[in-house]
Amino acid sequence: MSVPYLREAAAQDDLGKLVRFVRLHLGDGNEAVGKEEIDRSWAETIKILLRDQPVDREFIAQVLEKDESTLALLFYHLHFYLIRKSGRWIHDGSR
Amino acid sequence: MTAADKTIMSAVDPRDAGTQLRPGLWQTINERYPGSMIRKESFVPQARLAKPLAASRLTLVSSCGVHLKSDQHLDVCHPFGDFRFMRVPSRAKHDDLIIHQLKYPHDDADLDINVIFPIERLQELCQEGRLGGLTPNFFSFIGYSMDPEKFERTVAAGIAEAVVREERADCALLAPA
Numbered sequence: 001m002s003v004p005y006l007r008e009a010a011a012q013d014d015l016g017k018l019v020r021f022v023r024l025h026l027g028d029g030n031e032a033v034g035k036e037e038i039d040r041s042w043a044e045t046i047k048i049l050l051r052d053q054p055v056d057r058e059f060i061a062q063v064l065e066k067d068e069s070t071l072a073l074l075f076y077h078l079h080f081y082l083i084r085k086s087g088r089w090i091h092d093g094s095r
Numbered sequence: 096m097t098a099a100d101k102t103i104m105s106a107v108d109p110r111d112a113g114t115q116l117r118p119g120l121w122q123t124i125n126e127r128y129p130g131s132m133i134r135k136e137s138f139v140p141q142a143r144l145a146k147p148l149a150a151s152r153l154t155l156v157s158s159c160g161v162h163l164k165s166d167q168h169l170d171v172c173h174p175f176g177d178f179r180f181m182r183v184p185s186r187a188k189h190d191d192l193i194i195h196q197l198k199y200p201h202d203d204a205d206l207d208i209n210v211i212f213p214i215e216r217l218q219e220l221c222q223e224g225r226l227g228g229l230t231p232n233f234f235s236f237i238g239y240s241m242d243p244e245k246f247e248r249t250v251a252a253g254i255a256e257a258v259v260r261e262e263r264a265d266c267a268l269l270a271p272a
Contacts, residue, residue: 003175003242025174028197076172091171091197 026079028091041082048085144266146227151265154230154258155185158238159204159211159272160196163187168195169237176240178249182232182257187214196237199272211272230262238272 009017020031027034064071083089144151160169162181170177183192189208194201204211214233220226234254240246258264 003245006241022174073170073173076174080172 033090037083037088038079040086040088041079044082044086146265148226148266149224150227152228152230152263153217153226154262154264154267155183155212155214155217155233155270156254156258156267157212157233157235157270157272159194159201159235159270160237161192161194161208161212161235163191164193171195171197171237175242176246177237178240178242178245180234180236180250180254183212183214183235185214185218185229185231185233189215196272197239199238201272212270213268217268227265230258230264232257232262234258 006018006021008014009021023031023034023038025034026037063074066074080091083091160171162169162183166181169179169181192208192212192214194204194208194211201211209215212233212235217226217229221229234257236250236254240250258267
């Protein structure tokens with residue numbers, strides 16, 4: 001799925017194609033693995049927040065002032081960060 | 096030897112015949128990644144060496160995503176890829192380098208970078224006089240890319256420009272990951 005394919009899907013608001021691409025990307029080509037990764041990263045946020053530790057809301061507010069391209073890419077970095085934290089890391093070949 | 100090997104060996108040199116080195120390669124890729132990836136119908140001529148290897152200055156280009164440990168990391172998270180390339184000093188050693196890339200196993204290369212980026216082997220060939228020299232820098236980038244056209248405009252064009260104009264290489268060893 002190339003960028004031109006994704007541009008077409010985005011123009012048609014084809015959620016199925018866009019979500020499938022994200023799952024394939026996060027699952028290293030395996031859609032089921034990608035879907036599980038997305039669920040796992042969200043579950044990891046709950047586990048972390050359940051610790052009820054102080055948070056830096058000022059920092060979050062500053063980050064959200066950034067441009068949306070940076071924020072969209074940050075979303076992927078946060079996903080990979082959370083997956084690494086979960087202990088279910090599959091992406092560097094260290095099986 | 097397989098039938099395919101025999102076919103390849105008995106084939107006319109593609110540089111003479113004006114054919115692709117591996118006919119049908121792009122079609123195969125597009126079958127595996129439908130509606131995507133690469134369309135390259137035009138013939139890319141293979142160049143002959145202008146002088147012997149022992150008198151040539153060689154560069155190394157790899158999609159393995161290796162760079163100096165001190166460099167800012169390539170972006171492995173972007174869903175479309177990172178359209179930058181890294182210069183790797185050709186004098187660097189295994190301990191100076193790190194692979195920062197997802198999508199392929201590099202456990203063995205982490206133990207010995209030469210498995211995928213044979214920088215120390217090339218240094219040895221140079222010392223033995225089998226190569227005329229090495230360019231000051233080698234090149235590396237992340238092979239994962241969902242935008243082949245942008246990749247060609249940015250990474251491929253940038254490396255080609257640097258190899259020819261900055262590094263003045265006579266030949267390049269391409270090492271895919």
